Amino acid sequence: MSIQEDYRRKLLTVITEAALETHLTRDLDKLGAPGYTITNARGRGQRGVRDAGWEADSNIRVEVICDDETALKIARHLREHYYDNYAMILTLSDVEVLRPEKFRP
Amino acid sequence: MDPIILFFLLGLAAGLLKSELRLPQAVYDFVSILLLLSIGLKGGIELQKQPFLDLAPSVLATLMIGLLMPLVAFPLLHKLGRFARADAASIAAHYGSVSVGTYAVAVAWLATREIGYEPHLPLLLVVLEIPAILVGIVLARGLSSDTKWSDVAHEVFLGKGIVLLIGGLLIGWLSDPQGLKAIEPLFMDLFKGILAIFLLEMGLIAASRAGSLKRYGLFLIAFGVAMPLFGSVVGATTGWLLGMSEGGTMLMAVLAASASYIAVPAAMRISVPEANPTLSLTASLGITFPFNVLVGIPLYWQLADFIHRTL
Numbered sequence: 001m002s003i004q005e006d007y008r009r010k011l012l013t014v015i016t017e018a019a020l021e022t023h024l025t026r027d028l029d030k031l032g033a034p035g036y037t038i039t040n041a042r043g044r045g046q047r048g049v050r051d052a053g054w055e056a057d058s059n060i061r062v063e064v065i066c067d068d069e070t071a072l073k074i075a076r077h078l079r080e081h082y083y084d085n086y087a088m089i090l091t092l093s094d095v096e097v098l099r100p101e102k103f104r105p
Numbered sequence: 106m107d108p109i110i111l112f113f114l115l116g117l118a119a120g121l122l123k124s125e126l127r128l129p130q131a132v133y134d135f136v137s138i139l140l141l142l143s144i145g146l147k148g149g150i151e152l153q154k155q156p157f158l159d160l161a162p163s164v165l166a167t168l169m170i171g172l173l174m175p176l177v178a179f180p181l182l183h184k185l186g187r188f189a190r191a192d193a194a195s196i197a198a199h200y201g202s203v204s205v206g207t208y209a210v211a212v213a214w215l216a217t218r219e220i221g222y223e224p225h226l227p228l229l230l231v232v233l234e235i236p237a238i239l240v241g242i243v244l245a246r247g248l249s250s251d252t253k254w255s256d257v258a259h260e261v262f263l264g265k266g267i268v269l270l271i272g273g274l275l276i277g278w279l280s281d282p283q284g285l286k287a288i289e290p291l292f293m294d295l296f297k298g299i300l301a302i303f304l305l306e307m308g309l310i311a312a313s314r315a316g317s318l319k320r321y322g323l324f325l326i327a328f329g330v331a332m333p334l335f336g337s338v339v340g341a342t343t344g345w346l347l348g349m350s351e352g353g354t355m356l357m358a359v360l361a362a363s364a365s366y367i368a369v370p371a372a373m374r375i376s377v378p379e380a381n382p383t384l385s386l387t388a389s390l391g392i393t394f395p396f397n398v399l400v401g402i403p404l405y406w407q408l409a410d411f412i413h414r415t416l
Binding site: 017047054 | 133134306310313316317366367370371374375379386
């Protein structure tokens with residue numbers, strides 16, 4: 001399938017502590033994310049094993065598909081507010097979508 | 106030996122031996138929801154039977170314990186233990202608050218021995234959850250800072266533990282006794298079985314703290330044992346001064362001796378994010394919870410017994 005310029009979007013993936021979920025989703029709405037998907041996650045990193053045995057050991061993975069500008073705005077906001085004190089990993093990747101109108105702010 | 110304690114030891118051993126055993130988080134959630142509701146319901150039903158006159162002094166005394174305990178713990182941790190201000194404040198808040206799991210084990214311990222206690226203790230359990238969180242936040246940041254108190258209030262009053270305990274209390278209090286009969290098999294008859302599963306999981310969680318225990322060393326271990334001992338004396342004395350029975354005095358000792366691991370960690374993570382949650386959870390779950398369950402509860406009974414005999 002050939003993809004036109006307009007079909008490219010950013011996929012922002014955040015893996016962080018489950019405790020942050022409410023705050024994070026509030027921020028995402030405020031920063032203009034058109035939507036998000038949250039899944040439970042577990043794994044190991046700098047802050048040790050997070051095995052999701054109970055709430056304090058649980059991680060979530062948040063995915064947002066949006067335009068470049070919104071993605072950068074969200075990434076910058078999360079870096080400023082959460083990187084210092086919370087376990088958080090954030091990646092940006094290019095994705096191609098079939099219904100671009102869904103992923104506008 | 107009490108079987109529920111053996112379930113805890115099984116979880117602890119399985120965890121320490123790195124067994125494949127793990128309970129799904131949904132099971133842990135379900136079991137802790139049942140425990141919180143059962144404790145609330147039981148309190149509500151009992152409160153219904155007698156008008157709760159004279160509750161004000163015990164509520165006030167419990168609030169005082171909640172304010173006092175973190176104020177004692179904080180300087181110890183900050184000055185003597187050399188913990189950073191935020192870490193010391195967060196640990197202090199955990200120890201000022203209360204562990205519902207420990208309370209449940211103590212209630213089961215009393216039930217096995219058919220020892221009665223005052224019906225309003227679940228209410229005091231709820232009361233003691235709250236003040237230490239606020240003290241902890243103030244200790245970490247002072248009063249004049251940019252703390253968002255509406256967020257804090259939301260976290261404190263609408264956290265899972267408080268909602269289920271108060272909800273259970275109200276349901277028990279408002280329901281007619283005939284209707285309650287129908288739900289008793291789940292909430293009352295199965296209480297000990299549910300508690301056993303809960304303790305199995307708590308054993309696994311406590312064992313997962315063993316690694317950080319080695320890293321943070323002796324001071325934290327000493328604190329995790331000394332603080333509940335101090336708390337139990339404060340609690341038992343308060344219970345006695347309030348004119349409680351031996352069972353009630355013992356439960357007051359348990360309330361003051363136990364350290365939170367549900368309400369406070371969640372609130373601290375949001376309100377004092379710079380505090381390292383590993384420190385406070387290692388102390389409260391890795392040391393104090395096992396200590397209270399294995400050694401503390403029988404000890405606090407003897408303490409209550411001693412106070413009632415000698416004073």
